[in-house]
Amino acid sequence: MKIKSELSKIIENALNSADIKADEIVISDATKPEFGDYQFNGIMKLAKILKQNPRQIATNVVEQVDLTGMISKVEVAGPGFINIWLDNRWLSVQTTAIVNDVRVGVEQVEKPKRVVVDYSGPNMAKQMHVGHLRSSIIGDTLATLLEFLGENVIRQNHIGDWGTxxxxxxxxxxxxxxxxxxxxxxxxxxxxxxxxxxxxxxxxxxxxxxxxxxxxxxxxxxxxxxxxxxxxxxxxxxxxxxxxxNVNLTREDVRAESFYNNQLSKVIETLKEKDISTTSNGAECVFLEGDETPTIVQKGDGGFLYATTDLAALNFRDKELKADRICYVVDARQAQHFKQVFTISKQAGMVAEEVVLEHIAFGTMMDKGGKPFKTRDGGTVKLVDLLDEAVVRATEAIKDRNIHSKEELASMAKAIGIGAVKYADLSISRESNYIFNWDKMLSFEGNTSLYMQYAYARIQSILRKYKAEVTGDILVEDEVEHRLALMLLKFEDTLTKASIEATPHTITSYLYDLVSVFMKFYELNPILRDDIDEVTKISRLQLATLTGNVIEKGLSILGIDVVEKI
RNA sequence: GCGCUUGUGGCUCAAUUGGAUAGAGCAUCAGACUUCGGAUCUGAGGGUUAGAGGUUCGAAUCCUCUCAGGCGUACCA
Known part of the structure; x- marks a missing residue:
């Protein structure tokens, strides 16, 4: 459900009815419960242009708002904010409609784009180490997310297989x-x-x-x-x-550095022809405005550099893969490099002007002391070792909890351990450096994968306990149900935002908020207790079912598995 | 030197891109159990958003300067 765009339309109609034109109507989440569910803050800007009193304009607009469906109440507040409350009946109908939907109400994009996601890119000369972790999981999440939303995703694993x-x-x-x-x-x-x-x-x-x-x-x-x-x-x-x-990269996705070898001299030719590069100190260089040092595309000895390969790759992705958007999920330290090759590729016509080029940068993984993550003796930590340790620690964390069979424990530990590592990484805004902490990531408390998995397992437990098949409508009755239903419907807006900005942490924050609301709901509104009438029971069971479905879908986009019990 | 980037409670992080009284989680303290799974929930304290100016109805966010850290910076990737 695209709530914000629905609301935008309603507000736009109200503005039109009040004889006001606005180019873009941005609806934001309300900052506080007292301010409703959503708010429209654009009146103040409009007031400035129209040279009128913002409160007066807001009042006029509010009078025109359609209150027959989605919205139950609108109010003018403060200097000219418009606060919006959604209708409980509307929430009931909308949530009921998606309770059995495999896509949990998320539509496919109308006009799919071809999106290249370049991620992981390990060097074949060495074993994968923690430096590859972030690119692999952030990139994979982005690819999965875009795919789920209906885009045509082309994964590219630009492995380093060439060099001295x-x-x-x-x-x-x-x-x-x-x-x-x-x-x-x-x-x-x-x-x-x-x-x-x-x-x-x-x-x-x-x-x-x-x-x-x-x-x-x-x-x-x-x-x-x-x-x-x-x-x-x-x-x-x-x-x-x-x-x-749990990263979906196969051999089909590998397009190695060496693949571009036969295109490198052509890159140089093109740059020379278009007068973009010049020879300086024996090397072929591109001097970009604002850069003190040149981008070298061919060494004095005739050899090529990674800028050359990246230019060839950019050209290939535009001309052969026909990409509309190209995302490079690479360490933030390479920002300048990408800025340079992006500029050059467009100048040289290797990539068409309208193609969106993005460096999806991320920060470095640090240890508890805030230093780059290393082994005790200062070496690089192998990724396999780290992942194996995660599973061992997860086993340790849950082994006393319940009587599980060995097999159950093993598969559970895998889902939990790997999930913890991925979630910890994906849940912070990617551009900042992040501090790796086992205890924190494997905690049941706070914004962790285990808390989400626990909530999911609890929901499944309730559903198992009910024994019968759950069919019937959701009836949103009180405040907490209102909040829960709204959260469930916000899933699509959340995914859309995450896909545009390439920010997986938008999804984790959402999941955490969802689960928090669910826990409150669960605490306040008993589901299976004997004194609960059947209609209410079914409604609450359906809310629980839908919550479970959204958690499962959300985690699966992050490449994290759920478990039926913990 | 130049360039990029970061600075938010004790700690780890948010803040819908310029919106209302800056939100969470750990940790601390105080509550709620004959538990639909209490590894949960409720509440409290804790902030001059590094500092100083500026822009405007309104700034953590934009501009300028200062301080402190990280990274990059002519033939590695």
Whole structure:
């Protein structure tokens, strides 16, 4: 239910009836319960333009508001705010209508766009570490969200499979005589370290490594085969992580750095032709207005850089993938880089003017002390280890709670542990750095996944207890039911906002508010008690059912599973 | 040096993009149980939104300066 746009229409009609023109009518949530459910704050701006008393205008508008359906009451308040209350009967009808809807009332967008979401992008030379966590889960949430809303989403996993370090790695791979699928590659981190040791200790090996870099680039079959088997193995590791993390990236979504190799010289040609780049100190550079240093697109030795690859990728995404919007879910530290390549790509016509280019930036993951997240000895934390620890800790947190079978406990711990890690990350506004804290994320209290999962499990418990099938209408009667029903209907507006701004935390805040309201409702309004009449019982059961459905759908967009009991 | 970015109760975070008395959660204190799952709910205290100016009906949000942190900054990605 698009509540805000419905309200906008009603207010627009009222404005028209009062002979006032307004270009955009923005309805916001009321800041306090006394101020109703929604408010329209635009009168003050209009008053300035019209040079009239805002309260007078507001009063005129309020008189014209249609009170026959959605709205039960409107009031003028303060300097000219218009406060809006929604009608209980309307809420009853609307919630009843979606209680059995798989989309819980969320419509598909009318005109789907093609949206490229570039996320995860691990480097094949190394094991995935915590640095990849945020991109993977924020990007995946964004992709899932857009898909749910009906957009045509194209996931792109821009893996790093090209560069000098691969010469060393395949030389070592050859020396170890493995096909890439054996034990030696199981711990990529170790493999890299071992290779580096060899590189440093043996001149002969180092030369071979350098030679192999050149050979791969020239298309040498032997070296390419080695390289391919290495990439396969490394990608396999990533896929294990994706599976654990519940991230929907497959091989189909992989479009590696190397994919763009044959397009790089064309990029330079285009830039030269259009006089966008110039040669400076032997390198091919683009000097952008306002930048002190140039964006280098080709090194003095002829080699290309990541700006070049990104330009090729941008071109490909526009020309071949026909994207309308391209989202890069990448660390905030690369802001300048994206600003540069976005500007260049548009100047050079590699990306059409109307295509929306966005850097979906996020902050760094910190430890409790506010320092970048590292292992005790200062190394990078492997993502698999972190996820495994999450499951262990989740098991610890719930094992005394109830008698569960081993299997139940295991699947529950997975949903809870992984959910906790993801939710903690997704629930803060993505651009700020975030502090990683096990105890906090695995708490039943506060804005955590466990609290949502707990609420869901409680709802299922009530529904199980009722035993019969629940059919019938929701009848919104009191204040708390009013708030709950309204929250349930706000789901679509919340998702829309989150999709436009690419802010998953909008969804988590919403879920937390929803669950809080539900808990209050549940406390105040008994559902199954004997003295509750059947009509009320059914209405409340349906509210509980719908709440459960929304929690489930909301969490699933975040890539988090619910559990039937905890 | 230049550029980008951040600064909100003791701690972790919000604030619908310029709206009403800045909201939550932890933690602290005080309440509610013969519990539809109390790992819950109710309430209290705690703020000059880093500081100083400015813009206007109205500022955490926009502008200027200061202070403090983070990040980036010519051939890594």
């Amino acid at each position: 370090q691969f010469g060393m790695l395949i030389a070592y791979l050859e020396e170890q005589n493995t096909d890439g699928n054996t034990q030696e590659l199981k711990d990529l981190e170790q493999f890299y370290k071992d290779a580096k040791v060899r590189f440093d200790e043996s001149e002969e090996f180092a030369n071979k490594a350098r030679e192999y870099v050149v050979k791969i680039q020239k298309g040498d079959t032997h070296c390419l085969t080695l390289w391919q088997s290495f990439i396969n193995a490394s990608l396999g590791h990533c896929e294990e992580v994706y599976k654990k993390l």
